[in-house]
Amino acid sequence: MFKRLLMLLGSTLMVLVGTARAEVSQSESLVLLTENFPPYNMATNGKNFAQDENINGIAVEIVREMFKRAGVGYNLTLRFPWDRIYNLALEKPGYGVFVTARLPEREALFKWVGPIGPDDWVMLAKGDSPLRLESLEQAAKYRIGAYKGDAISQYLSDKGIEHSASLRDQENARKLMAGQIDLWATGDPAGRYLAKQEGIGGLKTVLRFDSAELYLALNHETADDLVARLQAALDGMRAEGVIDEIQGRYL
Structure with a gap:
């Protein structure tokens, strides 16, 4: 009887230990x-x-x-x-x-x-753009595109700089080449990599305005x-x- 009780107790402990391990694994x-x-x-x-x-x-x-x-x-x-x-x-x-x-x-x-x-924050322009910028205040005079919801777009909004926001950042590369925007506010190297995936190269950094x-x-x-x-x-x-x-x- 005592031996059976010990076996039952041992089985119960194994179940409890297994449950505890599963809970730890799940919590982590x-x-x-x-x-x-x-x-x-x-x-x-x-x-x-x-x-x-x-x-x-x-x-x-x-x-x-x-x-x-x-x-x-x-x-x-x-x-x-x-x-x-x-x-x-x-x-x-x-x-x-x-x-x-x-x-x-x-x-x-x-x-x-x-x-x-x-993630350096830059303004990219077409390779043949004559723009040379020294501040965000100068950039604000132009049409700027950014990625909706990300830190760069939020930063521009906080600074009161108007810009259009695209659902995909690579859309701004296409807009830039199509002349729909003058500047693309994006990260470096992310922006250049995205542009490359769209078959777009030769973009020029005209302003490096922050980093994160x-x-x-x-x-x-x-x-x-x-x-x-x-x-x-x-x-x-x-x-x-x-x-x-x-x-x-x-x-």
């Missing part, structure tokens, strides 16, 4: 969201929806290795538009979004892991120790030259 598995933002993140088929192995890019490779080293589970989805995935990460525990600029007005909204890469570092933004309820493990993994990758190696394959 994040839902990661991204968008088409070459060369940092992009769907292998060029569409606006992809999952897991069908997504690549500089940031995607960095994030995959970082999560592997930190021992944190995840699933990855590329979706459209940016506003939607940004707000999901903002509102839903267990969610994160990358890459996004770490701006002062966003600082308290998320927990941050990074930087993953730089790009991060993984995690919902503010994410556990601090999990964030610290991810940051430590990323710091280790940088010290070992892994990040430079990944960037070199794309740029």
Whole structure:
């Protein structure tokens, strides 16, 4: 009787331990969201929806290795538009979004892991444009196109600079070549990479007006120790030259 009781107790403990392990595993598995933002993140088929192995890019490779080293589970989805995935990460525990600029007005909204890469903010013009600009105030006299919902568009709005906003940043490359806008406010190297994908080259930087570092933004309820493990993994990758190696394959 006593032996049977011990066996029953042992079986119960195994079930409880297994359940606890499953709960820990589940609690440390994040839902990661991204968008088409070459060369940092992009769907292998060029569409606006992809999952897991069908997504690549500089940031995607960095994030995959970082999560592997930190021992944190995840699933990855590329979706459209940016506003939607940004707000999901903002509102839903267990969610994160990358890459996004770490701006002062966003600082308290998320927990941050990074930087993953730089994003210089530039005004691009056609290669034969005579424009030479020294300030955003000068740029404001011209027709500017930007990407709806992203940090550059937000920055221009905050500065009171009128601009049109496209749902896809590469649309601005086509608008620029068609003469529908005079300037394309975008990131570097992202803008040039997107233009290249559209068969457009020779664009000229006429103003470099700001820069930002790009991060993984995690919902503010994410556990601090999990964030610290991810940051430590990323710091280790940088010290070992892994990040430079990944960037070199794309740029």
